[in-house]
Amino acid sequence: MASPALFPLEARGLGVVLGGHAALERVDFALDGRARVAVLGANGAGKSVLLRALHGLVPPTSGEVLWAGSPARPREQAMVFQRPVMLRRSALANVEYALSVNGIARARLRVRAWEAIDRVGLAHLADRPARVLSGGEQQRLALARAWSLRPRVIFLDEPTTSLDPSAAAEVERVIDEIHAAGTAIVFTTHQLGLARRVADEILFLHEGRLTEHTPVEAFFTAPRSAEAVRFLKGELPWSTASPDS
């Protein structure tokens, strides 16, 4: 592919203040776009805010997000939310809508939407109203919608948190497949098992600060920061005061 470089994806001194509260402070890292990256941390650590800032939904209060050195927000990226919003139309039409908004010609809409919906195993539900699908099916539909745009990176916010184990396994399979097809994956989670199985690298956030950026094995066997050690032991207090967004 001759498309211009997107990576490294960098956060430089990234800070976000939301409602007078510092959700992120001086976060620095660079992602090469090959590794699957899990953003870990307790509730309220700033995981979702980081993802939104990278995706371009939340403007940085300080510092910057750079794509291959440029602050311009590229189109070839997509995000799947913890609770994806589906339009009141069929599952297939939801994917077609995303494609048409992004300027895909009418003639190719249907084929590409079918392709995406088939890859996540929802072809048999394509004509169902999207909003009556189960949580796991909606999550996979959201993955299909994101994937159909052929992004080079997909951000996933807590992709399996509210799902039962079999639905979560299906979603994991789709994530693997998306990555195998050459799309970079950045996801937040507080499920250690998921991070261990799916991620290659860990970004660990504690109270809005990045305390570790390490390969997954190193993180689980020899975490460097005291906060990560306590998190892995399950000792970090799970703040309920600040919502994880």
Place this chain on the structure above:
Amino acid sequence: MHDILSSFGIALRLIAGGNAELWRIVALSLEVSLASAMLACAVGLPLGGLVAVCAFPGRRAMIVALNALLGLPSVVVGLVVYLLLSRAGPLGNLGILFTPKAIILAQALLVLPIVAALARQFVEDAWREYREQLTSLGVSARRAVPTLLWDLRLSLLTVVLAGFGRAASEVGAVMIVGGNIDGVTRVMTTAIALETTKGDLPLALALGMILLTVVLALNAAAYAIREWSARHHG
């Protein structure tokens, strides 16, 4: 008491017997109300959506104006439309004063703020839920308006019905700009007002019953649609 009861009897016979005058009035009423509701919705739904979603200069002023227009006295609207359409008025050369078109215009002006205000409320609530998702997909605020209006189509249908009900039950403005001319601009409400003062209670009662039935049916339909949409679309 006996008089009233016998009036009811005659009224029912008028309805059942297919009295031509009665049904002509009913047909004209429904026709102009439908047209004015359509006109008001064609402008009011997109307007409400734009005000809900898009940031533009004068947005706040427009919200205040729309809310103020909700309490508009209908005779004042009638008077304004009368002045506009009267021979010496700016739209006098259209020559539509005392025609059904004048009624449609006046009713549409009365219904417009209702439709726009309700649409704004619905769309604004939905935008809160959809905003991040749509922005993430690359949808601009302006592009989001038709998307949201279509996604809320079943809720908005109840807005359309409310607008139609409001138009059908309007008297004051319709009397002023239509003139209640027999066979030309006489609609249910103005006929009821006239026949009651004339003492022709059976016709007034018959029209009243039909009007009430129409309004009740509309509300029942709106309720049924909401229930159905909640079950089938989530």
